[in-house]
Amino acid sequence: MSGVPTDIGVFSLSDSSPILAQCRKNYKPMRNAIKISLAILGLSLFLSTASFSVTxxxxxxxxxxxxxxxxxxxxxxxxxxxxxxxxxxxxxxxxxxxxxxxxxxxxxxxxxxxxxxxxxxxxxxxxxxxxxxxxxxxxxxxxxxxxxxxxxxxxxxxxxxxxxxxxxxxxxxxxxxxxxxxxxxxxxxxxxxxxxxxxxxxxxxxxxxxxxxxxxxxxxxxxxxxxxxxxxxxxxxxxxxxxxxxxxxxxxxxxxxxxxxxxxxxxxxxxxxxxxxxxxxxxxxxxxxxxxxxxxxxxxxxxxxxxxxxxxxxxxxxxxxxxxxxxxxxxxxxxxANDYPPFDGGAWDTAVLEDRSEAVPDQLALQQNYPNPFNSGTVIEFALPRASDVDVRLYNLAGQEVLRLATGAREVGSYSLLWDGTDAQGRPLASGVYLYRLETGDRTLTRSLLLLR
CATH class of the missing domain: 2.120.10.30 (TolB, C-terminal domain)
Incomplete structure (x- = not known):
């Protein structure tokens, strides 16, 4: 191949060579860069194998x-x-x-x-x-x-x-x-x-x-x-x-x-x-x-x-x-920031389950509970021909409030309350006759039920 040497000889540089001077000039920065690279590599290897946890x-x-x-x-x-x-x-x-x-x-x-x-x-x-x-x-x-x-x-x-x-x-x-x-x-x-x-x-x-x-x-x-x-x-x-x-x-x-x-x-x-x-x-x-x-x-x-x-x-x-x-x-x-105060009589009784039918009733009604007498559970139904604030409560024969069955705003419809015979703290009530009353503001309806243990 014309113009291309077939043998490259070994050559030497004198201390005064400008090429050697440039190499010496670049040596320290290159050495430091290599050290930094090796340190980063070592840290990376450490991080990849180390396990850290919060105290x-x-x-x-x-x-x-x-x-x-x-x-x-x-x-x-x-x-x-x-x-x-x-x-x-x-x-x-x-x-x-x-x-x-x-x-x-x-x-x-x-x-x-x-x-x-x-x-x-x-x-x-x-x-x-x-x-x-x-x-x-x-x-x-x-x-x-x-x-x-x-x-x-x-x-x-x-x-x-x-x-x-x-x-x-x-x-x-x-x-x-x-x-x-x-x-x-x-x-x-x-x-x-x-x-x-x-x-x-x-x-x-x-x-x-x-x-x-x-x-x-x-x-x-x-x-x-x-x-x-x-x-x-x-x-x-x-x-x-x-x-x-x-x-x-x-x-x-x-x-x-x-x-x-x-x-x-x-x-x-x-x-x-x-x-x-x-x-x-x-x-x-x-x-x-x-x-x-x-x-x-x-x-x-x-x-x-x-x-x-x-x-x-x-x-x-x-x-x-x-x-x-x-x-x-x-x-x-x-x-x-709201101060919800404690309320008298305990919370809404979570032993009462409520269901609603959207059919529009003809008149306000409070139905007889069923079954009656009952032991472990009974259903109380009431009907609202128009949206109303309602209050359904249970009383003993002495007129003392025993339980709030339902209270607050209700839409038009027929409602069923399934009650398991316990009070607001989940304690079984004693056998006896109780009164349940529906109030809607302008009307009050009352019926009685018999609980047998």
Whole structure:
């Protein structure tokens, strides 16, 4: 090949060679660059094999601060009962004072609030598969029944809708029409649900996955045939925990009841372990109004921890001692500026199940209960020819009120009340004759029934 050397000889450079001088000039920067590259490579290898975890926290070591709430706010919490049998809703004020504001429930779990109503409303769900509400200064009344373990509630302010998570599905309840829409089904042991202002719905189940439902999804979603999108996988497997979203709708906080952990999940899907408890089963979650404090219920220890998200520190906000023993398997929470006072006579009796037929009756009527006499349960029916505020109560023969069977506004229709013969605290009533009375403002109808034990 012409012009191409076939042999390359070895050559040497003198110390004064400009080529060697340039090499010497570049040597130190090149050496440093190589060192930095090797250090980065070593760090990468270390990070790929190292295991990091958050330091465990024992609630027994936490400082106590029962006045952690912002001034003028109240924390409301449902007592599902750590071993079952919880019956109450408790209010904790900004000075740490605890008060029962609702009784007579059967394992109350879900809690939500409508702050934009003329009279703000507090909503509660329980193991009798009902949804109940209380206006300021009023008793709890039934909104709807027939749900299947309605564990989690989320109120949509813009549309007056209630999202309900329970058993295997997520439901949307239109509180104006009382119509129900199944959003997702076929999942396992749903506990909580939240919704964004853009209409995206997030929920968790016992798989530990965090799922999302987009407004454009074809409903209902089905775990097998039409599954919901997985935002983050295996965050808290087997969990019976909580879920709450920050005000910016950027992060979700998820509690893992089984492992004692709380995670921070971005809406982009990244997961960060926030806190690890050694002796605390975190369940319900609520954020302070400024978003700086995460309140966490300890389901088995009857405690509430306040976790400072800014400084990564925790304090014990409430326990059995500070609340006078009023916490019993605390679960759902809301933080509110509204002071819902305790009401006289206990809560709406959750042993009463209500059903309604939309057929328009000819006249106001209160039917004889059936069966009568009865032992374990009886049905009381009444009919409203026009929408009315109703009050159906049970009295003994001495004229003392025993139970509120139904109260509040009702639409036109025929109503059936299934009552199991217990009082507002779930205690069986004694055998005897009782009077039940329907009042609608301008009319009063009364009948008697016979309970035999």
């Amino acid at each position: 465990e926290i024992s609630t027994g070591d936490l400082p106590v601060d029962t006045s952690n709430l912002p001034a003028g706010y109240f924390l409301y919490v449902t007592n599902e009962g750590g071993g079952g049998g919880g019956t109450t809703v408790v209010q904790i004020s900004d000075d740490g004072t605890a008060t029962v504001v609702g009784t007579g429930f059967n394992g109350p779990s879900g809690l939500a609030q409508n702050t934009l109503a003329t009279d703000p409303l507090l909503y509660v769900s329980d193991d009798n598969n009902g949804l109940y509400t209380q206006a300021l200064g009023d008793v709890f009344t039934t909104v709807a029944t027939g749900f299947n373990n309605p564990n989690g509630l989320y109120y949509d302010v813009a549309n007056n809708d209630m999202y309900i998570a329970g058993s295997d599905r997520v439901l949307l309840l239109d509180l104006d029409t009382m119509g129900q829409t199944v959003l997702a089904q076929g999942y396992n042991n749903l506990q909580t649900v939240v919704q964004t202002t853009s209409g995206v719905v997030y929920f968790t189940d016992s798989s530990g996955d965090v799922f999302l439902i987009n407004p454009t999804d074809t409903l209902p979603l089905d775990a097998i045939s039409n599954p919901a999108t997985v935002l983050a996988s295996g965050v808290a497997p087997g969990t019976e925990g909580g879920l709450v979203m920050d005000a910016s709708e950027t992060f979700l906080y998820v509690s893992d009841y089984n492992e004692g952990k709380v995670f921070k999940v971005s809406t982009g899907g990244s997961v960060t372990e926030l806190v690890d408890f050694s002796d605390f089963a975190p369940r319900g979650l609520a954020l302070s109004p400024d978003g700086g404090t995460l309140y966490i219920t300890g389901y088995l220890s009857d405690e509430i921890v306040a976790y400072d998200l800014i400084n990564d520190t925790a304090t014990l906000f409430a326990d059995g001692a500070s609340t006078g023993g009023l916490l019993n398997g605390p679960f759902g929470m809301v933080i509110s």
